[in-house]
Amino acid sequence: MILSPRLLRQLHLYVGVLIAPSILFFAVTGGLQLFGLHEAEKGSAYTPPPVIEKLSEVHIHQRYALKPKRKGPPPATPAAAAQPAPAKAEEPEAVPPIKWVFLAVSIGLVLSTLLGLWMGLTQGRNRRLAFALLALGAIVPVLLLAF
Numbered sequence: 212m213i214l215s216p217r218l219l220r221q222l223h224l225y226v227g228v229l230i231a232p233s234i235l236f237f238a239v240t241g242g243l244q245l246f247g248l249h250e251a252e253k254g255s256a257y258t259p260p261p262v263i264e265k266l267s268e269v270h271i272h273q274r275y276a277l278k279p280k281r282k283g284p285p286p287a288t289p290a291a292a293a294q295p296a297p298a299k300a301e302e303p304e305a306v307p308p309i310k311w312v313f314l315a316v317s318i319g320l321v322l323s324t325l326l327g328l329w330m331g332l333t334q335g336r337n338r339r340l341a342f343a344l345l346a347l348g349a350i351v352p353v354l355l356l357a358f
Contacts (some may be wrong), residue, residue, distance in 0.1 A: 213255040224331045228341045232349040234324045242317035245310050275356045 214222075244248055249267035251258050265275050328345070335341050 221336075224341060225344055227327055229344040229348040231324050231328050231345065233352060234265075235321060236352075237270060238317045238324070240266050240321040243267070244270065245314055245317070246306070247314055251289050261332075263357050269356060275358075 242250075242265060244267060249259055249263050269275050332338060332341050332345070
């Protein structure tokens with residue numbers, strides 16, 4: 212069976228609007244994770260907002276919850292506490308260039324998906340079906356996470 216170009220375009224439109232919310236979600240949360248904005252590093256004053264931590268958990272582990280907090284290190288012994296820690300210069304780590312490339316890919320994916328949604332929802336013949344599929348693609352993952 213050979214599919215006509217028109218049928219292929221319609222299929223592309225409907226599949227695209229159905230999965231667009233997930234594409235946007237993974238592109239945005241993946242971009243945040245590139246630079247570790249979803250977790251606090253040891254010794255850092257940065258604390259990520261809980262919503263970013265939770266969205267990261269969805270991206271990585273498919274659950275909307277904060278990671279269980281690990282127990283801290285055991286209390287220091289008096290001998291270890293008496294010795295001062297050696298001072299070392301804190302130099303900021305250089306960001307590998309590949310992270311910038313992947314950030315550009317993430318931003319490009321978001322923009323491309325938004326443009327595709329705009330084209331599909333404004334230029335398509337059956338807009339009601341396209342909007343219904345978009346809503347379905349956004350609501351079903353949220354409902355599945357809730358249970």
